[in-house]
Amino acid sequence: MNWFTKTFSSTLGRKFIMSITGLFLCSFLVVHLVGNLTLFRQDGGEAFNIYSHFMANNPIIRTMEFVLVAGFLFHIYDAIVLTRRNKAARPVGYANSHPEQNSTWSSRNMGLLGTIILVFLLVHLWNFFVPARFGELEGVPNADYLNLYSEVVLAFKNPIYVALYVIAMVALAYHLIHGFQSAFQSLGLTHKKYTPFIQKFGYAFSVLICLGFAAIPLYFFFFV
Template identity: 90%
Template structure:
């Protein structure tokens, strides 16, 4: 096991872990967004409440939640380790190297973007996941599920939370634009024929996913009444 430990604790190994966990988290974003789109149904929140009840009680989903948490933890930990290693390798910094000419703004600020996303994630979990799993939410009459939809409406009437949500989705878009392309490079999946498509697809994916999430709180803030 010594070779395995050395391989995945090396810089290259950690970049591979970052890439795999990052792409896995991208798949989670797709699934999560598709489920959240039920919030737009004009049914008083019934579809969203049913979806939330299913996600909270399905044993396969509950198992995948553990995998998801581990994916987040590995991704965050490796990001911290790689950032420290990069700084240690360049103690002088980029001041004299004109980094803006050789890299994108998002690639130079992945730490900042990741921190914004992490703060948002903690607030988001506190607002929705904790009440849904451990709180005393109001039940829906003549149904076996709770009314999480009402909590969503209440939360998205808070301008501070909506502002944080939208800013975080902008940060997510930039984070994904760089991370998506970087993941394929770290995994060695580059080719002069396919790399341009991967870049274009990555930008489109990042913008559409982030925009989809951002539209939800804006819709509730401006168009849905308590």
């Protein structure tokens, strides 16, 4: 093994990759939420359909999709590897060590939270990405883009899907609250002067982003 392979296959190397990919995925969440907020415009879905058309046909965005998929895969794979290594290094459970006194609930359940998010992501892609790219959605009259807005309205009238969406956003919030701070710590970006701000910013970011996403299906379910 050369030095590069050895470095990034080590525990520290994998934590570094987890941190970088995690922060990159945070930036994706911001961009995705900003675009989805066009759903609140009272224009019959025109702004959202135009946004969706742009995202589906812009060559830069299409290229970044491959980067995004790679980021997800690396993040998930490294999470699995690190979890197995931690369990192998600590074969005896926490039964008598009172972990709740030394760690947060989210840090002890990142695997569970990640699994919920992954299940939701697969369902979400099946409901929206697959029909938009490979299905036969209706086009908007007198326009050259598809009516993805109608799919949103239909999906968010399903109480099971809305419940899954909201549960996934709660899981994502807890996942981000721990992951955001942990990413900076793994990158060595800790300082007694700045770490408290990073913690507060990460908490606010996690809650606001997930509230923004959760508000969309709830709005369509109850008011549209």
